[in-house]
Amino acid sequence: MTAHLETGPRLDDPDALYEALMAAYRDLPDAEALKLSAKLVLLLANHIGDAAVVREALAIASGRTDG
Numbered sequence: 001m002t003a004h005l006e007t008g009p010r011l012d013d014p015d016a017l018y019e020a021l022m023a024a025y026r027d028l029p030d031a032e033a034l035k036l037s038a039k040l041v042l043l044l045a046n047h048i049g050d051a052a053v054v055r056e057a058l059a060i061a062s063g064r065t066d067g
Helices: 014-025 030-048 051-062
Strands: none
Touching: 014 030, 030 051
16 A cells, blocks of 8 residues: 655644754755765655655645646
C-alpha cells in the first residue's frame, strides 16, 4: 500500500523553519543554492522512503496536477 503526500499543516513552527531555510540560502551563489536544493531534496526523499509520495510532491510543486 502506497502512502499519499500529507499537504495539510503539520509543523509546530512553520515560520521558524522558513527562517532556517532562508538563512541556509542567504548569500549563496546560484550554483551553490542549486546544490543545496538538490541535496536537501535527496535527503528528504530518502527520509520519506516512498518514491510514489516523492513523485506526488514533485507533481504538486511543479504544478503538474489535475487538482
